[in-house]
Amino acid sequence: MLEERIKQELKDIVGPENFTEARIDMVSYAYDAMGAKGRPDCAVWVTSTDQVSAIMQLATREKIPVTPRAAGTGIAGMAVPTHGGIVMDVMRMNRILEINVEDRVCVVEPGVVYVDLQKALAPHGFTLPTEPGSSVASAIGGNVATNAGGLKGAKYGTTKDYVLGLVVVLPDGRVMKTGTRTMKTSSGYNLTQLFVGSEGTLGIITEITLKVVPLARRTATALGLFDSLEDAGRAVTRTMSSGVVPSVMEVMGRYLIQAINEGTDLQLPEVNTMLLVETEGYTRAEADAQMERVVEIFKDNGASDVKRAETEAERADLWAARKSTYPVTARLNNSILVEDVTVPMSKLAELFREFEKVVAQYDLKVAMCAHAGDGNFHPLITFDSRDPEMVERVEKANDALFRMAIAMGGTITGEHGIGTMKAKYMTMEHGEIAMDVMRTIKRALDPHNIMNPGKMDLNG
Amino acid sequence: MRQAYEFEKTYGELILRCSVCGFCQAVCPIYGLTRRPALNARGKMLLLQEVMRGEMGLDQDLVETLFQCTGCASCEVNCPSGVKVTEILREVRREMVNTGTCHPVFTGMNEILAGSNNIYGETDPPEYLEGRKVNEKAAYVYFAGCVGAYREEEHTEVTLKLLDRMGVDYTLIDEVCCTGVLEDVGYAVHGSKAETLVERVRATGAETLITGCPYCMRTFTSRNAYIGLSEAGVRVVHISQFLSTMTFDVQTDLVVTYHDPCDLGRHAGIYEEPRRTIGRIAPRFVEMEHHHAQSLCCGAGGGVRASHPAHSIGMARRRLEEAEAVGADVVLTDCNSCVHNLSNAKLRRQKLRITTVPAFILSLLEGEERA
Numbered sequence: 001m002l003e004e005r006i007k008q009e010l011k012d013i014v015g016p017e018n019f020t021e022a023r024i025d026m027v028s029y030a031y032d033a034m035g036a037k038g039r040p041d042c043a044v045w046v047t048s049t050d051q052v053s054a055i056m057q058l059a060t061r062e063k064i065p066v067t068p069r070a071a072g073t074g075i076a077g078m079a080v081p082t083h084g085g086i087v088m089d090v091m092r093m094n095r096i097l098e099i100n101v102e103d104r105v106c107v108v109e110p111g112v113v114y115v116d117l118q119k120a121l122a123p124h125g126f127t128l129p130t131e132p133g134s135s136v137a138s139a140i141g142g143n144v145a146t147n148a149g150g151l152k153g154a155k156y157g158t159t160k161d162y163v164l165g166l167v168v169v170l171p172d173g174r175v176m177k178t179g180t181r182t183m184k185t186s187s188g189y190n191l192t193q194l195f196v197g198s199e200g201t202l203g204i205i206t207e208i209t210l211k212v213v214p215l216a217r218r219t220a221t222a223l224g225l226f227d228s229l230e231d232a233g234r235a236v237t238r239t240m241s242s243g244v245v246p247s248v249m250e251v252m253g254r255y256l257i258q259a260i261n262e263g264t265d266l267q268l269p270e271v272n273t274m275l276l277v278e279t280e281g282y283t284r285a286e287a288d289a290q291m292e293r294v295v296e297i298f299k300d301n302g303a304s305d306v307k308r309a310e311t312e313a314e315r316a317d318l319w320a321a322r323k324s325t326y327p328v329t330a331r332l333n334n335s336i337l338v339e340d341v342t343v344p345m346s347k348l349a350e351l352f353r354e355f356e357k358v359v360a361q362y363d364l365k366v367a368m369c370a371h372a373g374d375g376n377f378h379p380l381i382t383f384d385s386r387d388p389e390m391v392e393r394v395e396k397a398n399d400a401l402f403r404m405a406i407a408m409g410g411t412i413t414g415e416h417g418i419g420t421m422k423a424k425y426m427t428m429e430h431g432e433i434a435m436d437v438m439r440t441i442k443r444a445l446d447p448h449n450i451m452n453p454g455k456m457d458l459n460g
Numbered sequence: 461m462r463q464a465y466e467f468e469k470t471y472g473e474l475i476l477r478c479s480v481c482g483f484c485q486a487v488c489p490i491y492g493l494t495r496r497p498a499l500n501a502r503g504k505m506l507l508l509q510e511v512m513r514g515e516m517g518l519d520q521d522l523v524e525t526l527f528q529c530t531g532c533a534s535c536e537v538n539c540p541s542g543v544k545v546t547e548i549l550r551e552v553r554r555e556m557v558n559t560g561t562c563h564p565v566f567t568g569m570n571e572i573l574a575g576s577n578n579i580y581g582e583t584d585p586p587e588y589l590e591g592r593k594v595n596e597k598a599a600y601v602y603f604a605g606c607v608g609a610y611r612e613e614e615h616t617e618v619t620l621k622l623l624d625r626m627g628v629d630y631t632l633i634d635e636v637c638c639t640g641v642l643e644d645v646g647y648a649v650h651g652s653k654a655e656t657l658v659e660r661v662r663a664t665g666a667e668t669l670i671t672g673c674p675y676c677m678r679t680f681t682s683r684n685a686y687i688g689l690s691e692a693g694v695r696v697v698h699i700s701q702f703l704s705t706m707t708f709d710v711q712t713d714l715v716v717t718y719h720d721p722c723d724l725g726r727h728a729g730i731y732e733e734p735r736r737t738i739g740r741i742a743p744r745f746v747e748m749e750h751h752h753a754q755s756l757c758c759g760a761g762g763g764v765r766a767s768h769p770a771h772s773i774g775m776a777r778r779r780l781e782e783a784e785a786v787g788a789d790v791v792l793t794d795c796n797s798c799v800h801n802l803s804n805a806k807l808r809r810q811k812l813r814i815t816t817v818p819a820f821i822l823s824l825l826e827g828e829e830r831a
């Protein structure tokens with residue numbers, strides 16, 4: 001419980017209309033998109049860096065936990081205020097401050113929703129190519145703080161590859177500028193990247209300078225059907241080492257294909273594995289030439305069929321299955337867990353196969369898909385959250401998945417982040433020494449542990 | 461053991477099915493305006509999930525969010541988990557009202573309707589009745605609805621002039637409110653009013669009931685109390701459906717856009733009929749950024765205009781910004797409620813003309829607009 005005088009001070013900083021302790025707000029700020037829970041004492045909607053700074057000075061003085069929050073679509077408990085205190089909602093800081101295609105940069109506030117930035121960049125012929133699956137709802141501040149990725153990771157990488165500079169309010173309220181608005185710099189420690197993926201544990205990002213890239217002018221799209229996972233896995237590996245860099249390379253597994261057929265009227269052929277692939281070019285010939293090579297590789301590696309889209313409508317048809325993945329699986333039961341371990345690309349087929357055994361062992365329903373082009377595995381585990389025994393089986397399968405990924409030289413999260421839900425695997429992945437360094441950094445910047453405490457296993 | 465609420469029996473599973481993904485946040489007009497996550501569908505479902513776990517009761521604290529929803533259904537059409545938010549809220553509100561918890565504006569609305577035939581408690585009949593057939597025999601009945609009768613009389617008047625000009629054999633009736641809105645805000649359709657209304661329509665011998673209001677149309681076609689209409693073979697159509705089969709020998713060179721009313725579009729699936737009509741009279745038709753199933757709500761629905769007027773106007777302003785952004789001279793829509801709210805929200809500097817499709821057609825026919 002916060003004292004009245006502190007609440008009053010908060011109201012004085014942000015204005016009474018931007019402060020709340022109403023129960024309805026406290027409940028909605030208690031969760032992220034994965035259902036992890038921790039109720040705050042109050043929440044503020046900040047509208048300027050100065051306000052954020054003033055609040056952090058107050059929080060440091062009074063040792064009150066502060067949890068930054070953008071759209072709340074995170075799926076690892078990252079924005080959940082596990083230690084109570086103040087939720088700092090940045091969604092009213094939603095201005096696009098600058099779009100400058102001559103310098104190839106844009107500058108935004110953290111509450112700008114991804115698609116709104118995409119729409120604003122499009123008329124300039126540019127984009128931020130990281131498009132996460134949650135692009136309609138998630139905000140750039142959240143994307144940066146989680147190092148979000150998307151379908152086009154194989155070609156374009158993840159959010160970290162586009163963040164040039166930041167304005168960050170440190171836990172003690174000091175306002176720091178990091179990085180530059182230049183395409184390159186070798187100057188000093190890379191503080192910008194320290195904050196990318198920091199999940200709000202080191203400070204609050206209030207301004208972001210992003211590199212933007214030209215929109216792809218032409219794309220070629222194809223869907224490869226495979227009767228065995230091994231063939232599909234080999235087709236991916238061969239494609240990725242062929243010199244062609246597909247912008248999209250998505251795997252969809254057997255159970256997912258069945259689920260899509262049950263939940264939609266798409267009538268997909270019920271094969272073992274599907275690969276959705278896209279290539280891009282400045283000209284049609286360039287996109288097509290790359291795609292021809294991919295199709296050749298698919299066929300050489302046992303594809304029973306490869307469908308190519310000739311028109312925009314056909315392209316939409318090929319995408320329909322992939323796009324329906326989440327809606328279809330989300331309806332299979334009352335809860336869904338989307339994992340995102342990532343392994344070296346050559347290991348993906350093995351991980352698929354091994355995890356299928358785990359799924360069978362624990363008798364679970366799991367729709368398997370992956371961003372194969374960057375080794376990012378996305379099993380969607382559906383379950384009944386009211387059945388404790390089933391929940392336990394899900395946890396065991398997850399545990400096995402994390403261990404397998406780490407053993408294969410991979411990571412427990414390619415793009416979703418750690419939060420509370422994967423915190424206990426941090427040491428397993430990073431080792432004691434790296435954890436010690438992370439905790440040292442955390443203590444140096446946040447000695448009172450008020451900045452989104454309880455996340456990433458940073459507090460001992 | 462906690463005693464389960466009634467709503468849980470029918471909707472408990474569906475509420476749990478909300479995977480709290482937050483996608484509805486992107487499309488909820490109230491969230492868009494306030495950026496307050498407690499007010500969008502996810503916030504509402506999270507609260508109901510807490511209620512179902514016994515962590516809180518269906519109490520007064522919840523009124524602010526559970527009774528603040530325009531019923532626009534944007535969340536529903538975009539929900540990956542198929543959560544029927546508007547149905548759930550209707551049921552939950554009913555139960556809250558039954559246990560004495562409601563937004564005072566809606567309690568007031570119910571009280572007014574107990575003693576009046578319209579939601580405004582107006583006593584004088586609308587002026588456009590004068591000189592027109594009322595409660596007589598005709599092929600069609602035209603039903604304006606409360607907003608059309610008492611807040612947008614002019615729009616109703618010109619719609620009727622258009623019907624007159626087209627030589628449509630219609631009659632008006634002494635209207636009573638369809639009371640459909642009461643069901644949305646926790647009360648029930650007034651059976652006696654419904655009976656009176658059905659009786660008055662039937663007495664005209666009309667085969668078709670044309671409504672000016674998309675919400676009345678939904679009420680007549682979906683609520684049990686109005687089963688008497690279909691039993692008597694009366695077909696219910698909205699004016700936009702009726703007009704879409706007609707031709708009008710006029711055109712405008714103005715830039716025209718169309719605002720899909722939620723009740724006509726997302727709730728009734730009527731998107732193309734109005735566009736067909738407009739397409740014939742306005743070659744320079746443009747869509748706004750959000751249209752068809754993704755259209756932005758004008759903010760008037762679900763009683764929000766009465767309960768949270770500032771938010772209601774704020775939502776309408778956002779809609780008008782979209783119309784300005786595409787360079788529209790004219791914003792057409794097919795709902796008096798939308799016209800009313802959008803007009804109230806219009807800023808003086810905005811040169812937009814906001815009107816209904818029939819009113820615009822008539823003005824073209826009468827040569828008021830550049831043809």
Ligand SMILES: Cc1cc2nc3c(=O)[nH]c(=O)nc-3n(C[C@H](O)[C@H](O)[C@H](O)COP(=O)(O)OP(=O)(O)OC[C@H]3O[C@@H](n4cnc5c(N)ncnc54)[C@H](O)[C@@H]3O)c2cc1C
Nearest residue numbers: 070071072073074078133134139142143145148149200205
């Ligand atoms: C259906 C679905 C699909 C998804 N698909 C993808 C996907 O394809 N790729 C992907 O990467 N993710 C995906 N996600 C996860 C999620 O959308 C991302 O993690 C996203 O980046 C979170 O952004 P947000 O704005 O919702 O942030 P939030 O959830 O609000 O916050 C996430 C973290 O960022 C911190 N934070 C937020 N703002 C700031 C700030 N200004 N300063 C400092 N810290 C801050 C928070 O404290 C928290 O730790 C998906 C989620 C869902 C529900």
Ligand code: SF4
Nearest residue numbers: 478479481482484539
């Ligand atoms: S879109 Fe549907 S499932 Fe997602 S949070 Fe909203 S209501 Fe829940």
Ligand code: SF4
Nearest residue numbers: 488529530532533535
């Ligand atoms: S029906 Fe409309 S106003 Fe109501 S919660 Fe859904 S999107 Fe928001």
